[in-house]
Amino acid sequence: MINDIKVGALIAYCSIKRGNKKTLAFIVFVLSLIFLNLVFLPSMIGGLSGMFTGFMQDYPYGDIVIEPGGDNTYINNADNVLQIVRAVNGVRAATKRLDAAASIEHKQKVVGSTITGILPAEEYDISRYPYIISEGDFLGELSRDEIIIGAMLVEGYFGSEIYDNLGQVREGSLVDVTYSNGVKRTYKVKGIMEGTFEVVDLNALVHYKEIEDVYGLNGTEATRVVVRINKQGTEDIVKEKIISAGVKEPAFTWADKSDKILRQAMQSIGAINVMSKFVSLVVGAALILIIIYINVLNRKKEIGILKAVGITPGSIVLSYAFLSMFYVLMGIFVGLILYFTLMLYFQANPFRMYESIKIRPEIDYLFLIQNILTMLVLSVIAGILPAWMVSKESILKAIWGR
Amino acid sequence: MIIVKNLKRFYGTGANTVKALDGVTFEIKEGEIVAIMGASGSGKTTLLRILALLDDATEGVYTIQGLEVSSLPESERSYYRLTEVGYVFQDYALINEMSAAENVYVLSLMEGKSKKDSYETALEALAKVGLKDKHARIPDELSGGEKQRVAIARAIAKKPHILFADEPCANLDTTNSRQVLEVFKELNEKYGQTIVMVTHEPWHIEYVDRVITLKDGIIISDEREKTHPSS
Ligand SMILES: Nc1ncnc2c1ncn2[C@@H]1O[C@H](COP(=O)(O)OP(=O)(O)OP(=O)(O)O)[C@@H](O)[C@H]1O
Ligand SMILES: [Mg+2]
Numbered sequence: 001m002i003n004d005i006k007v008g009a010l011i012a013y014c015s016i017k018r019g020n021k022k023t024l025a026f027i028v029f030v031l032s033l034i035f036l037n038l039v040f041l042p043s044m045i046g047g048l049s050g051m052f053t054g055f056m057q058d059y060p061y062g063d064i065v066i067e068p069g070g071d072n073t074y075i076n077n078a079d080n081v082l083q084i085v086r087a088v089n090g091v092r093a094a095t096k097r098l099d100a101a102a103s104i105e106h107k108q109k110v111v112g113s114t115i116t117g118i119l120p121a122e123e124y125d126i127s128r129y130p131y132i133i134s135e136g137d138f139l140g141e142l143s144r145d146e147i148i149i150g151a152m153l154v155e156g157y158f159g160s161e162i163y164d165n166l167g168q169v170r171e172g173s174l175v176d177v178t179y180s181n182g183v184k185r186t187y188k189v190k191g192i193m194e195g196t197f198e199v200v201d202l203n204a205l206v207h208y209k210e211i212e213d214v215y216g217l218n219g220t221e222a223t224r225v226v227v228r229i230n231k232q233g234t235e236d237i238v239k240e241k242i243i244s245a246g247v248k249e250p251a252f253t254w255a256d257k258s259d260k261i262l263r264q265a266m267q268s269i270g271a272i273n274v275m276s277k278f279v280s281l282v283v284g285a286a287l288i289l290i291i292i293y294i295n296v297l298n299r300k301k302e303i304g305i306l307k308a309v310g311i312t313p314g315s316i317v318l319s320y321a322f323l324s325m326f327y328v329l330m331g332i333f334v335g336l337i338l339y340f341t342l343m344l345y346f347q348a349n350p351f352r353m354y355e356s357i358k359i360r361p362e363i364d365y366l367f368l369i370q371n372i373l374t375m376l377v378l379s380v381i382a383g384i385l386p387a388w389m390v391s392k393e394s395i396l397k398a399i400w401g402r
Numbered sequence: 403m404i405i406v407k408n409l410k411r412f413y414g415t416g417a418n419t420v421k422a423l424d425g426v427t428f429e430i431k432e433g434e435i436v437a438i439m440g441a442s443g444s445g446k447t448t449l450l451r452i453l454a455l456l457d458d459a460t461e462g463v464y465t466i467q468g469l470e471v472s473s474l475p476e477s478e479r480s481y482y483r484l485t486e487v488g489y490v491f492q493d494y495a496l497i498n499e500m501s502a503a504e505n506v507y508v509l510s511l512m513e514g515k516s517k518k519d520s521y522e523t524a525l526e527a528l529a530k531v532g533l534k535d536k537h538a539r540i541p542d543e544l545s546g547g548e549k550q551r552v553a554i555a556r557a558i559a560k561k562p563h564i565l566f567a568d569e570p571c572a573n574l575d576t577t578n579s580r581q582v583l584e585v586f587k588e589l590n591e592k593y594g595q596t597i598v599m600v601t602h603e604p605w606h607i608e609y610v611d612r613v614i615t616l617k618d619g620i621i622i623s624d625e626r627e628k629t630h631p632s633s
Contacts, residue, residue, distance in 0.1 A: 003511065003513075006517075007508060007511050007512050010504070010507075014497070014501075018498075019499055305496075307480065308483065309483065309484070309509060309556065310483040310487075310512065311480075311484070311509075312480055312481075313476075313480070315512065395457070
């Protein structure tokens, strides 16, 4: 066996050293493209979903969200929950929110929307709502007759042409809101928020107390408790701590939530991604096999000679495993250079969707390593299989072709 | 001791069948130098390949030292080719991507010798055929005669029990031919090697003990040329 390895290595070494350099360059180039194909699109899609999940954290769900259990509309003891959660180690901040369905009217234009009641002072530590006001100001503690409108509801803003909008609403405009229980209120627009994300820009924000008043709640209800943590990556640990601290309502990490949302919103993209990964892998495997197979066929005579002078089939097969591993390693190396060059480029010049959504590809090292290993395994199989087939042929046939 | 009984080798089937060997029977004693002669197409290469286990007979019995080699499994035949047999191909059959030395060296490495020993063995063999100074060249950089001598060096480097050589001097001038034949003779005398070689040149006969002549796949004569001192 050790002799087989030595001889296999010698044969592979000689054929790399003295083989045709142009062929080598071409093979390596093709293999590098195969590798790039395997990893590039998933990185872009990873960037896309990374952007989505970032939105999930920054707006609706925070790092961890606690929602009403069972059929309940509300978390009935929200203040109690908040008290427990804030005491949990690793929690940075928490707040409660109340969602309500409503229609908003402005100069005969009506749109349906979700209005979220928030505690403005607390949101500064929780979400990016206070920081995305592109016109006017964010709500204050005394903002009882004021509303923040999402940009897609306002004519002239990014995305407003996609759905119905309220026309020329500006800071100071008055809008009439009819809540799902029939209660009507009139609000002055305090600001317009623009998050380039439908879940934000199609909604509106009012003070928590407003929703409480409208629905006649008694001060401890919430549709969501949103939690931010100290250290990214500890979501699951903190979630478990919250549960064991005695919170009865179901808690979800942003990842739990994003998975669900992504499954819906990005189902098609996800399917494309899976398909493309699968197709890339199959095509890649086939190409590697074909490249090595052609190589083996070209050197059939040599295989015959080696066998004729007593070189074991084991060494011959091993030499091809080494050879194709070398090709693939070189291909991966060049592929990685191409990949990181492209990544750097797209990090600096992100893809733009509409005007303001930027997609930066994400580098997932685990995924890279997975693909490198996959290609290496494929290369060994691709090297061994054809060489093994040829080495089974009779010597005369291999050398003299008959 | 090689014993061949009624050996046949047919190529093709039906009406196209070529009877390259049509029943040959002979024995070769250990330490004998045998020349196989005959016209082109008479079956010399075919016979040599079967004897060296590069090919299978269609019919007949073939034993070496009492061992029925034709029925050995491929792995043992491979080992036998590596350790017992040297073969000089009519068309050299060198590995184009290996230097002269590497072409020889790879076999010693396969046998389990150390790199250093293998290299020395290879250089020694190349020196015997007068190619020591060209050991680093690849086959494309060598003349036909030089390639032939590399092929000879590869076959003799391991000092095999039996050396088969298919027209080893076909591309050599008289001086080089003599050098090669002297090497064969020396190996035979020093190590008692059995040598079976195909040749066309009548003057080679002075180096051999015996001449077997083939015609259309059968033996038409089998003569001891002269009395060898050892027999
Ligand atoms: N693979 C093959 N298929 C069909 N016929 C073959 C094959 N190999 C050899 N032959 C035929 O078998 C016969 C013997 O061939 P062989 O090569 O043994 O001749 P040879 O005596 O070595 O000739 P030369 O002196 O030209 O080398 C020839 O008629 C040849 O055409
Ligand atoms: Mg011949």
